[in-house]
Amino acid sequence: MKFNIKSIFVLVVCISFTACTDVVDVDVPFEGSNLVIEASMDWLNGTSGNEQTIYLSESTPYFSEDQISPVSGATISVVNDATGETYIFEDQNDGSYTTTSFEPVENQSFTLTVVYDNETYQASDTFILPTAIDYVEQTLEGAFDDEVIDLNTYFQDDAEVDNYYMNRYYRQGDLFPYLDTFSDEFTNGNQMHDFFEIEDDEDSTIEPLQAGDVVDIYLYSITESYYNYMTLLLEQSESSGNPFATTPAALQGNCKNMSDGEDAYGYFRTTRYDKVTYTVE
């Protein structure tokens, strides 16, 4: 066999590759609105946790521009399951219901009761031990892109138990926060490290973190049930429809309809949290 590789190659490469994404109009179903209960009894480390707000609203069509449809006229109470102490939340007539006398108790379960439109909804949850943010550090190299600033939050995981966390990064001025959940499955007992970076996307007006940006960093200690709920919620709201994402499913919160109707969307959660407000340098 005689051949000369150099003489036989004719290089023809012609790639016109047009993989792309675009925003399209899609007809999606709407099967009527459902009650949404956002009852987050969040207890900041080092505070009394007396002031609490519960939000009630109704779901709207997916592409609706009025994303929030507040619900007033409900009766809401939260009971300490051990003492029977009841906290009534007052209707502010804008979808929010508030109290200033709530008394959270560590390792104690509480039960929420919402009565609206002749339906009664109930849910329970228990406060678990808190976690404190040790410190926040600003770097360039920590995450995906070496050219944009990222924030690194450090805290200590408790090796004795399975821990579940939720973090919330909110850059002041943004329309909505960045949320994430995680567990200590691969990192039990270690110093935990969480990073936050905003992608430098040329197609978007959303800028990456810059000097002067003020970021509220929240770290919540959550229960396993709430972790399961929130993980699925975030997965479905961020990446649903992607072929490598799981098939979305009806999300089941803990607010059960005691009158045999549809359960409410949302969740009654009792969490401890820590918060750091960080100004990017």
Next chain:
Amino acid sequence: MKNLCLILGFLFVSLAFSQENVTISGTIKDDTNGETIYGASVYLQDTSYGVTTNSYGFYSLSAPAGTYTLSVSFIGYETISQQITLTENQKINFEITEESMALDEVVITAEENTATDIKTPQMSVTKLKTETIKKIPAVLGEVDIIKSIQLLPGVTNSGEGSGGFNVRGGAEDQNLVLLDEAIIYNTSHLFGFFSVFNADAIKNIELYKGSIPAQFGGRVSSVLDVQQKDGNSKNYELTGGIGAVSSRLAVEGPLFKEKGSFIVAGRGSYAHLFLKLADNENSAYFYDVNAKGNYEINDKNKLFLSMYHGRDKFDIANIFKNEYGNTSANLRWNHVFNDKLFANASLIYSKYDYKIQISFIELDWVAAIENYNFKYDMKYYASQNFKLNAGISGISYMFQPGEVKPTSETSSINYMKLDDKRALETGIYLSAEHTLTEKLTALYGIRYSMFHRFGGQSLVNYENDLPVVYNETLGVYEEGTPVSETYYDKGEVIKSFGNFEPRVGLSYQLNDATSIKAGYSRTAQYIHLISNTSAATPVDVWAPSGKFIKPQLSDQFSVGYFKNLMDNKYSLEVESFYKTVDNRVDYVDGASLIGQNTIETEILIGESKAYGLEVLLRKNSGKLTGWIAYTLSNAEQRTLGGAAGGPGINAGNWYNTPYNKTHDISVTGTYALNKKWDFGANLIYQTGRPVTYPNGQYQYEGISVPSYSGRNENRLPAYHRVDVSATYRPNRKPEAKWKGEWVFSIYNLYNRKNAASISFGQNRETGINEATRTAIFGMVPSVSYNFKF
């Protein structure tokens, strides 16, 4: 067991009859390159004596002594005929000539060769030669076996850019994909853009969609049997190509003074494929190598050694690295005991592994599945009316679902290793091809398969023996409560399964050109791909059946009508099937499968069903060849709560499988204009893939959250496109050794933006929800150059 006795009974009867006959046997090869030909017909004209060659090109034909005209034919080859006088057993080898050499003159009128297709009770099978596949227009000109079989009725996939394929409503992991008998666990390069098979090294492929022959087992949906070329045993030959995606080079030639031959074929893609972020830090590429050699020790013994190694590598700025690939090797020994008994022994190894490195969380993840497989298959050509297949196989599996290593001292990751799992799958089968009357032919057999899950690991014991429990309060499925662990020694069997798998096919010939067929097959599948995404990903892991996962069992019934029209110029195949699968693994909402040591806590066991009608009209000869395929089908699954309680997944209702496409039409054609130009075109129309769209939104935690109801109740817009190609062979002297051709193609001619997916999310700039379509391939023109020397 009754069946078994029956078969043995037939065997003895046939043995008795066969004594009066004379047998001729031998091998059929291509006269230009010495490749053995699978499926060629050898028959005695004006009689009903005929046989087709096996995958090693071997045939054995028995007939009463006498003088006959013996013919050998194969589609695409010139039929040869010769006078023979049968007086004693003899060995005759034939070499046949490809007809494209004389394209202008010959329009073949196939004789009985296609008629045998009508006679055989084997149905739901399609064989494609590489030459046919190479003529089908392909995206970026990259010839793709997996994409080409999707043009056949009953075969679809999850969409562009996703790997694997779905046969008759079956999942991707329900296909047994064999490359020279070695199991290939992942058929995709670049997450599904291309397939792992280099067409230059492949001789032909065979896809069984149902009525799977008894020699195959282990998957419930289909068998894709890919056979590598043996290599040119007459001349050294160099083939290659330069395409838009990859370059290929194959070397083949004779070995051991034409007692053997070899082929080595390699393919490599260019490095920065598909990366929009085209700075130098990113790369994505694949390569694969096929090698095969054979040596004919003597008339009765032949050895084959074949190997495959393929690899994909991704590197995103040194932050995320991923590589994966299949490796396989097979040593085979063909032995002809006598002119009626052909046997093959194979020793096969295959492995699939992947590795992920993520630098910013300082993690290194590896996983693999590996198996050793021994097979022994025999075919006994008892008489014209009776042939017997028998064999055994044993597959020893090693599953390494994952090992996580921190890559630095400061990494917050802890070392973790998921339990390795071991198992042995064995099978024994006996089947017969039996001509009962002139018109009625039967193919019947039985396979008995066993699966032993071995120890060497601990298993968790759960409260009430329930790894998954239904939480009545929250209305969700949760992990069961572990109460203890049991350690099983390496030699200890944790759980064993055994299944009888009857396979029956009948063919009744209505006339010379028409037949009706019916088939039933039961198949068992003992290993499962754990994946809850719409399309399988390279990092999904395989899990064996055992204490918690039962083997999948499928029953498929099919009936068909087969007709050759206009002197076999056209053929029509109409088939209808009904298939059920028991013990299909389904995943609870929010199942966490990554790094999951106790998969049993995330799954429930369900079932699936599929039924459909398939029509295939082929034009087999002439300047224009090709086919029209139409499939009307439905595939659904259901998972009840069972012992775990509760209604089950998706409220216990039947729901669309992610690959349930109601209508699927493919038209593919090749037109040979003259010696210089060939043209090809495809037209594809499919119902959109089932997906789940949100049915509302609400505000929670400051973000807009979509609400969903049932799974897969909506569909993507219909998928359709047209591809065209032209092949140009420049003028060349007949004696010139160098043969080059240019292939010009345009994929998706009218630039249809077919949605591979539509995702939903909240726009951070406006706060409003929007739907984003991902369309993978718009119009893609390409040019490639192929050569042969």
